[in-house]
Amino acid sequence: MNRIVSKLKENKKILSLYFTAGYPNLADTLPTLKQMEAADVDLVEIGLPFSDPLADGPTIQNSSTQALNNGMTTQKLFEQLAGVREHINMPLIIMGYFNPVLQYGVDAFCAQCAQIGIDGLILPDLPLEEYQEHYQPIFEKYGLANIFLITPQTSDARIRQIDAASNAFIYMVSTASVTGSKSGFGPEQTTYFKRVSDMGLKNPLIVGFGIKDQETFDTATEYTQGAIIGSACIKHLTENGPQGIDTFVKSVRP
Amino acid sequence: MNRNTAEVDALAADYLGFIFWEPSKRAFQGKMPVLAPNTKKIGVFVDASIKEVLQKTTEFDLDGVQLHGSESPEYCASLRQELTQPKKVESDVRLSAVSADRQAVEAPVIIKAFAVGSTFDFSILKAFEAHTDYFLFDTKGKLPGGNGAAFDWTLLQDYPSTTPFFLSGGIGPENLTNIQEFLASPAAAHCHALDLNSKFETAPGLKDTQALEAFITIIRTPNMQTYHADENGYYGEFGGAYIPEMLYPNVAELKAKYLEIMAEPSFQEEFQQLLKDYVGRPSPLYFAKRLSERYNTKIYLKREDLNHTGAHKVNNTIGQILMAKRLGKKRIIAETGAGQHGVATATVCALMGMECIVYMGEIDIARQAPNVARMKMLGATVVPALSGSRTLKDATNEAIRDWINNPIDTHYIIGSVVGPHPYPDMVARFQAVISEEIEWQLLEKEGRKNPDYVIACVGGGSNAAGAFYQYLDRPEVGIIAVEAAGKGVDSGESAATSALGKVGIIHGSKTLLMQTPDGQITEPYSISAGLDYPGVGPMHAHLFQSGRGEFISITDADAMKAGLELCELEGIIPAIESSHAFAVLEKKQFKPDDVVVINLSGRGDKDLNTYIDYFKL
Numbered sequence: 001m002n003r004i005v006s007k008l009k010e011n012k013k014i015l016s017l018y019f020t021a022g023y024p025n026l027a028d029t030l031p032t033l034k035q036m037e038a039a040d041v042d043l044v045e046i047g048l049p050f051s052d053p054l055a056d057g058p059t060i061q062n063s064s065t066q067a068l069n070n071g072m073t074t075q076k077l078f079e080q081l082a083g084v085r086e087h088i089n090m091p092l093i094i095m096g097y098f099n100p101v102l103q104y105g106v107d108a109f110c111a112q113c114a115q116i117g118i119d120g121l122i123l124p125d126l127p128l129e130e131y132q133e134h135y136q137p138i139f140e141k142y143g144l145a146n147i148f149l150i151t152p153q154t155s156d157a158r159i160r161q162i163d164a165a166s167n168a169f170i171y172m173v174s175t176a177s178v179t180g181s182k183s184g185f186g187p188e189q190t191t192y193f194k195r196v197s198d199m200g201l202k203n204p205l206i207v208g209f210g211i212k213d214q215e216t217f218d219t220a221t222e223y224t225q226g227a228i229i230g231s232a233c234i235k236h237l238t239e240n241g242p243q244g245i246d247t248f249v250k251s252v253r254p
Numbered sequence: 255m256n257r258n259t260a261e262v263d264a265l266a267a268d269y270l271g272f273i274f275w276e277p278s279k280r281a282f283q284g285k286m287p288v289l290a291p292n293t294k295k296i297g298v299f300v301d302a303s304i305k306e307v308l309q310k311t312t313e314f315d316l317d318g319v320q321l322h323g324s325e326s327p328e329y330c331a332s333l334r335q336e337l338t339q340p341k342k343v344e345s346d347v348r349l350s351a352v353s354a355d356r357q358a359v360e361a362p363v364i365i366k367a368f369a370v371g372s373t374f375d376f377s378i379l380k381a382f383e384a385h386t387d388y389f390l391f392d393t394k395g396k397l398p399g400g401n402g403a404a405f406d407w408t409l410l411q412d413y414p415s416t417t418p419f420f421l422s423g424g425i426g427p428e429n430l431t432n433i434q435e436f437l438a439s440p441a442a443a444h445c446h447a448l449d450l451n452s453k454f455e456t457a458p459g460l461k462d463t464q465a466l467e468a469f470i471t472i473i474r475t476p477n478m479q480t481y482h483a484d485e486n487g488y489y490g491e492f493g494g495a496y497i498p499e500m501l502y503p504n505v506a507e508l509k510a511k512y513l514e515i516m517a518e519p520s521f522q523e524e525f526q527q528l529l530k531d532y533v534g535r536p537s538p539l540y541f542a543k544r545l546s547e548r549y550n551t552k553i554y555l556k557r558e559d560l561n562h563t564g565a566h567k568v569n570n571t572i573g574q575i576l577m578a579k580r581l582g583k584k585r586i587i588a589e590t591g592a593g594q595h596g597v598a599t600a601t602v603c604a605l606m607g608m609e610c611i612v613y614m615g616e617i618d619i620a621r622q623a624p625n626v627a628r629m630k631m632l633g634a635t636v637v638p639a640l641s642g643s644r645t646l647k648d649a650t651n652e653a654i655r656d657w658i659n660n661p662i663d664t665h666y667i668i669g670s671v672v673g674p675h676p677y678p679d680m681v682a683r684f685q686a687v688i689s690e691e692i693e694w695q696l697l698e699k700e701g702r703k704n705p706d707y708v709i710a711c712v713g714g715g716s717n718a719a720g721a722f723y724q725y726l727d728r729p730e731v732g733i734i735a736v737e738a739a740g741k742g743v744d745s746g747e748s749a750a751t752s753a754l755g756k757v758g759i760i761h762g763s764k765t766l767l768m769q770t771p772d773g774q775i776t777e778p779y780s781i782s783a784g785l786d787y788p789g790v791g792p793m794h795a796h797l798f799q800s801g802r803g804e805f806i807s808i809t810d811a812d813a814m815k816a817g818l819e820l821c822e823l824e825g826i827i828p829a830i831e832s833s834h835a836f837a838v839l840e841k842k843q844f845k846p847d848d849v850v851v852i853n854l855s856g857r858g859d860k861d862l863n864t865y866i867d868y869f870k871l
Contacts, residue, residue, distance in 0.1 A: 050773075050774065051642060051774040051775045051776075052642065052647065052648075052651050052760070052761075052775050053651075054498070054651045054654045054655060054658075054761070055498040055500060055655075055658065057655070058640075058641065061641050061642075062641075065641075065642065068774060073772045074772055074773070075772075097759075098496060098759050099758045099759040099760070099769070099773040099775070100772060100773035100774070101773070102757075102758060102759060102773065103756070103758065103769070103771065103772060103773030104772075104773070124498040124499065125496045125497060125498050125759065125762070126496065127495065127496060127497060127499070127502070129486075130494065130496065148499065149498065149499040149500070150499060151499055151500050151502075151503075151661075153500075153502075153503040153661050153662075154499060154502065154503070155503070158502070173499070173500060176500065176658065176659060176660070176661045176662075177500075177658065177659050178500075178655045178658050178659060181659065
């Protein structure tokens with residue numbers, strides 16, 4: 001069974017971290033993953049940096065620019081991750097924009113992911129329709145989960161469509177925003193989390209965007225199965241590098 | 255006898271038929287009128303002798319014959335042999351292989367017509383295939399054609415041949431939807447043309463040109479037009495909407511409503527009124543006499559530089575602000591590179607009293623200070639884009655991020671034929687006013703709607719999309735797109751996307767874009783700030799890849815020289831973007847009687863500092 005699916009079957013609130021590969025230093029990718037595994041993180045999204053990340057706020061953009069300046073490339077990332085399954089048992093997801101994947105070749109990219117032991121992909125600018133028309137058979141051939149986003153503006157009908165096309169979890173964007181730009185959740189978020197939770201979808205919901213501490217983590221997971229921390233994790237890496245991730249994790253989920 | 259042949263010809267049909275069967279109410283008599291050079295004259299015969307067919311073919315210089323009787327395969331074979339005999343050449347001194355080839359190509363085509371009923375045996379076609387160029391399928395009726403009834407086109411589902419065919423018989427406005435469905439179906443794979451006749455007549459032989467024009471326009475969009483966007487915004491393999499889910503509701507709303515809103519009479523009325531009274535349209539089509547003499551061809555300039563705000567950009571911003579109002583939006587965002595689109599957006603926001611936020615790269619803000627000042631005077635907030643390379647592509651990213659953050663009340667006015675569907679198509683439709691005007695202006699001046707060539711510069715490509723729009727599906731009109739080569743295509747400082755780009759995704763659209771092998775988008779360079787976009791609109795990517803458009807890249811130096819030449823010969827200071835289009839005159843030889851339209855997309859006031867620095871004025 002796909003590692004993501006197994007993990008989601010555990011009766012716990014999932015804590016997922018996002019970090020940009022090759023940041024703050026090119027060689028930090030694997031040490032960061034090891035620190036995360038040691039800190040009992042449930043799920044990790046490895047960011048494949050892109051020059052024009054239009055769904056991201058300044059924190060993740062800057063980390064991507066830095067990683068590219070460090071020399072990170074798709075090929076480099078695959079090399080760094082070649083032996084990752086010797087050390088890491090957490091489910092791993094690669095999150096990136098579609099153009100670098102397209103240039104690598106979607107089939108070749110997915111094949112590499114499968115070989116390394118990557119469990120799923122999040123490609124925010126590969127929309128549902130394109131995925132279903134052109135790429136779904138490739139993802140399925142390599143056993144990769146594709147994870148779609150929904151937002152507070154996504155209609156119920158489309159949420160159901162996305163649920164039907166998903167096979168791991170649904171990435172629930174907390175607010176209408178790019179990453180890292182909102183502080184705290186209000187009643188409208190809680191209403192939205194509950195509304196979608198009550199839809200009885202087949203896939204679990206994991207909330208992302210705007211989660212940065214224990215309070216936001218607890219709010220986000222009240223009605224959902226987990227939460228993803230991106231920009232706040234990058235800020236930690238900017239200040240400390242891979243060291244001390246366990247402290248950061250404890251501050252969110254004691 | 256068709257009594258209004260010339261008017262019908264003006265509708266730019268590909269073929270016109272002349273009936274040489276005397277019993278017909280529409281039989282042709284008298285003199286052949288002068289037709290547009292690209293219209294093919296087809297003689298329609300019913301069991302005529304080969305001698306008669308040949309005689310009429312020569313007499314009227316027919317481009318083809320349509321056989322509407324019970325002509326046999328053997329008849330077709332004999333006729334074909336006669337028609338392909340090289341005509342007697344008066345001077346046979348230089349009958350080269352080339353001219354012999356030409357004659358073979360130009361031999362009149364044979365179209366064999368069949369009356370199709372429910373029992374039609376398609377296997378009889380086989381024997382004709384070697385001796386005919388096209389088949390024509392008409393309704394089985396009392397007369398050989400012209401019965402005015404449609405047959406069941408689904409019979410063609412099992413069409414066993416690859417010979418292209420004309421579909422005929424009772425095609426008219428009332429079955430427009432059916433014909434569109436048919437054309438979109440696999441059964442139409444080999445459908446070459448539609449044959450329109452009695453359904454468009456007010457009396458036998460008298461065509462209702464208005465009804466014909468309306469029908470032709472609709473039928474050419476979108477089903478028959480391969481160079482326009484399909485319903486998902488694809489031009490061939492390019493286009494689409496590669497957007498994060500956060501943008502989906504806004505883009506889906508726009509996609510669902512834009513065509514409907516644009517078709518509303520009140521929208522059209524307001525749009526046309528503003529184009530006329532506020533923008534100052536129609537912009538003149540000016541015959542550039544001295545430039546024409548210099549290059550020994552007939553050059554017309556489409557004067558978009560005379561529009562309010564000094565360029566074509568305002569055509570689109572007027573259209574989009576009216577769209578935004580009808581969508582109930584309160585807040586407008588835009589990106590700008592050199593500031594032209596920012597100024598055009600700030601202008602229409604002031605006109606409509608709407609909030610306006612313009613994203614502009616920090617570097618561009620520094621080098622385009624006058625336009626920043628204009629936008630501020632017009633009440634816009636100019637927000638510097640601080641990410642990435644801090645130029646146009648980053649300003650576009652920031653505008654998209656703003657839209658993600660403000661999904662309810664905001665409309666994003668994209669300034670070119672780029673971005674996710676429906677933007678490329680919507681912007682092209684607003685800019686199409688350029689070629690709509692060229693058509694009637696040229697008809698007034700030259701007696702023809704079609705120039706031989708249309709030339710326009712391409713950054714994202716909105717002025718080019720507007721100048722090409724009406725001509726996209728008329729292969730007889732040459733389309734020349736001019737890109738900025740910067741310091742040379744191979745210099746590493748260039749914006750020639752067709753030469754340097756590869757298929758990829760930028761700003762929500764699949765298109766050609768300049769990128770590293772790893773898929774990171776690179777920064778283009780051109781002396782002209784309006785042409786340094788790393789991608790190109792998906793329409794243009796398709797025009798390039800299909801070969802429909804000729805793409806020429808022009809260096810900074812050649813563009814500057816051409817700009818100065820236009821000043822000296824015609825007293826017009828062009829925008830440096832437009833100067834690139836003029837530099838084509840040095841690169842490509844046109845014939846003396848060619849009619850060449852150059853889209854003069856903007857005026858050069860904004861570029862004065864660049865001209866001053868470059869020419870040390």
